[in-house]
Amino acid sequence: MNLTPEAVSSDPDQLPPGTFLDDLALGGMMQEEAKxxxxxxxxxxxEENLFLVYNETEIQLTPEELGITLDFERTWQNLSENTGQESPSVLAIDYVMANQVLHEKLAEFNRSAVDASFKIENDQFKITPAISGEAVNVDAFFDEIKEVSLGDLPKRISLTGVEIPAAVTTESLEALAFDGVIGEYTTKYNAGDKNRTANLITAAKKMDKAVLKPGETFSFNGTIGPRTAETGFKDAYIVINNEYVKGIGGGICQVSSTLYNAALLANLSIVERHPHAVVVAYIPLGQDATINYPNLDLKLRNDSSSYLYFRTKVEAGNLTIKIYGKKTGVKVRFEKEIEKELNYHTVRKIDPDLLPGAVIQQQSGSKGYIVKTWKIVTDAQGKETKQLLSRDSYAPTNRILKIGAD
Incomplete structure (x- = not known):
């Protein structure tokens, strides 16, 4: 077979006929000329205009402005390995530059997501729904052009959007929302005891509307704070060494005890609780919770899947504490056993201010007890679980008589 001079070249630096780069004819050119x-x-x-189209809006720019260049080394290698035929050019993309330019050019089309939020209004969990954000799908744009040759690079490229979900979704807050009262307890107090009532009201107000997230622990002392005149507390009767004496903050234990019972009825986990040294009149045996800042505390942990919300109400000699949470159909009741009764003693104190032979009862006596208390939990299916809450010892309260000296 005879080959014409046009079909073959004796010069190895000359590209053979039929050599194309995309639509660019390079056959017959010397290599340097072709380069x-x-x-x-x-x-x-x-430098040709490229139009990006998003939501019917056109953004004009050039491939060069986008950080797109020709990967000359790879392009020439492909061409050298495929002389006499068409070879595709190879693009190089500076992704950092391209992302920056696209971010600036497309900023008006991007919308940040808005997290769902909540507020408690009229003792109800009110959710403001999340709003998803939107952003131009830059990754899809890169996927479309990264394998395209320079000659085949489209003049118009349609961009798509991608939804940006909120970090806090409406559904996640709905799962955390409380939907009603899960524990409620009321104790009575003597409204005529002004200082004790004032302390009780002050403590109740300090914990009113407290919110506890799942997994969090509520500290009574941490919420109420130090009991001082500066923090709003007054002198009232407290028990020291089996005697009722005046002390700052008397009456606060009724708030902690009422809360303890509301928490038990709500089936909350009790992290810390201490009984009184002696029997108190406003609460059943084994169901009290004394506190003493900062040593003795009442701590409750929210092991539920929802927020907890505390409300306190003090009026007409009644203290009521309600705990809001997600209702599960669980019911709680108590059982107790008195192991032992302890008789009180009568203590006589000489009072020089009394007439000889006169006797006045300063403090009435009351028995002490050793008592066991169980919590019986009935779930929504009717299954009962019995748990020993505590074995408490209450010392007797001495009967104290004042006697006039002879």
Missing amino acids: EKIRSWSKDKL
Whole structure:
């Protein structure tokens, strides 16, 4: 077979006929001439207008402005390995530059997500729904062009959007929302004891509307704070060494005891609780919770899947504490056993201010007890679980008589 001079060249630096880079004819050119031709061609291509279309809005820019260049080394290698035929050019993308430019050009189309939020209004959990954000899908744009040759780079590219979900979704807050009262307890107090009532009201107000997240622990002392005149507390009767004496903050234990019972009825986990040294009149045996800042505390942990919300109400000699949570159909009741009764003693104190032979009872006596208390939990299916809450010892309260000296 005879080959014409046009079909083959004896010069190895000359590209054979039929050599194309994309739509650029390079056959018959010397290699250096072809390289210059490619550089000039690619420069023109990279300076041509490119239109990005998003929601019917056009953004005009050039491939060069986007950080798109010709990967000359790989392009020439492909061409050298495929002379006499068409080879595709290879693009190089500066992704950092491209992302920055696209972010600036497309900023008006991006919308940040808004997290769902909540507030408690009229003792109800009110949710403001989340709003999803929107952003131009830059990754899809890169996927479309990264394998395209320079000659085949589209003049118009339609961009798509991607939804940006909120970090806090409406559904996640709905799962955390409380839907009613799960524990409620009321104790009575003597409204005529002004200082004790004032302390009780002050403590109740300090914990009113407290919110406890799942997993969090509520500290009574941490919420109420120090009991001082500066923090609003007054002198009232407290028990020291089996005697009722005046002390700052008397009456606060009734708030902690009422809360303890509301928490038990709500089936909360009790982290810390201490009984009184002696029997108190406002609460059943084994169901009290004394506190003493900062040593003795009442701590409750929210092991539920929802927020807890505390409300306190003090009026007409009644203290009521309600705990709101997610209702589960669980019911709680108590059982107790008195192991032992302890008789009180009568203590006589000489009072020089009394007439000889006169006797006045300063403090009435009361028995002490050793008592066991169980909590019986009935779940929504009717299954009962019995748990020993405590074995408490209450010392007797001495009967104290004042006697006039002879």
